[in-house]
Amino acid sequence: MNLPFTLPSAHALVARQDLPIPAWLFAWAASIVLIVSFFALSAAWRRPIFEEQHWRSIGRDDAVRAFTGSVAQAVYGAIGVALLAVAIYAGLHGTEAPDRNFALTFLFVTCWLGFPFLSAIFGDLFRPFNPWRALGRAAGVALSAAGVPHPRKLAYPERLGRWPAAIGLLAVVWLEVVYGASGGIAVGLDPHSCAVAACVYSVYTLAMMALFGVEKWCQTGEIFSVYFGMFSQLGLFGARDGRLGRRRPLAAATSWAAIPGSAAVVIASIASTSFDGSQEGAFKGAIEKVVGWVGDLGLGPTASLRLSNTIFMVLCFAGVALVYELGVRGMQSVPGAPSRERLRTAFAHTLIPIALAYLIAHYFSLFVFQEQAQFTYLLSDPLGTGHTDLFGTAEVGIDFAVLSSQTIWYVQVAALVAGHVLGLTLAHDRALSIWSDPRRATRSQYWMLAVMVAFTCFGLYLLSAGNG
């Protein structure tokens, strides 16, 4: 009589992942971990500790300066520019097969995923290698050397804040997962489109840097600086006045969201990852229905699919924003709460570990597999012509056996739980600095607990539906 109870698994999760318990039980266990963490924080964490970074310089100044001085900065920048040029060249002149072309894996896996992972540990690694910043700064140096006066910069509209980066972040993900609907390939966008997009973005970025200044645009509008910089706030190292120093992990995040639009950036990050994870899983059926309805309006199949996916991507953004807004409104109901606007800004940084957790959970296996390709056949044959073997690794393939499906699942669950516990910790710490009464601070965090449990369960549901 076991058969009727094994048949339903054909549509469920357990059969494919071969887990010892149903996947939804992990969501229950993760929720319990969060609730226990919440009460432990309430009982033992009575004063804020993350409001101060405790930054201190590391190493001897002259030794550190060798790695952070202007010469070193120029070298890092030149490396960044050279790699961008190789990626664009490979995209324009290499094979049209996305998985054999250096450009896509380098831009959308090595950089897009690698920088957040590394920055979250070590701090802002992208900044020195940022090719557009390097070009902007080089242009400034060239103008000075030629004796040409620098053109006057426009005042950046402060209310615009990081909104250009938030919208740009959604646009980058849209380009990858909607415009270049993958069809089972790691990154499905065609390399030529990717290279053209990189050229267009380079022109746009350099123009904005010329208008508003290199550093100002990197701080607010340059998508990659803002996005990778957001994760670097969790990291151990940070620079101050050109000096490298150590700081308390997570502490830099507390001041990151002070610029308007920062909450939109972190929400866009969670939403875009959620959409990418659900496109072929949890939302697949619903997207197919919408494709049918849109198709009935007379649009072609590709346009229908892109429009439907775009609608769902926007809905994901709205959904994540709504959950956060509910948390904010809940906190506002606690006596002594500041304005809703201030709460929205004050707690936005607590979503950064969640955005990182979502990123690890959804892309960790892709990163491990694709980096094998990056450092073997894509490095030896970047154009994918089949005739080049620069480092003798052109024939090496990806070993998919390095990660079992169980390992991937456990890493996903661990990342989600750890990310949400860290988010809860940051939120509790911030609440203690807003509400001087620890009891009220704890009460305000009931709502953030609900937000964290909701994001955890949603993330695990997306993963289980995607895996199943």
Place this chain on the structure above:
Amino acid sequence: MIPATQTLAAVALPLAHLGHWLWVFYVIPVLIVIGGIIRSTRAEKKREREEDEGNPP
């Protein structure tokens, strides 16, 4: 009376679509937490009210 050969299909077919309802299991912890929040918030508000009534200004 359903023949034995049909019993399996009769039971299995509706259950085969159970996977479409698995999301419910993921919503339950969220609902429990929200329920707990509403309950404890009410209890705290009631206690505060009682404290205020017990200590008039």
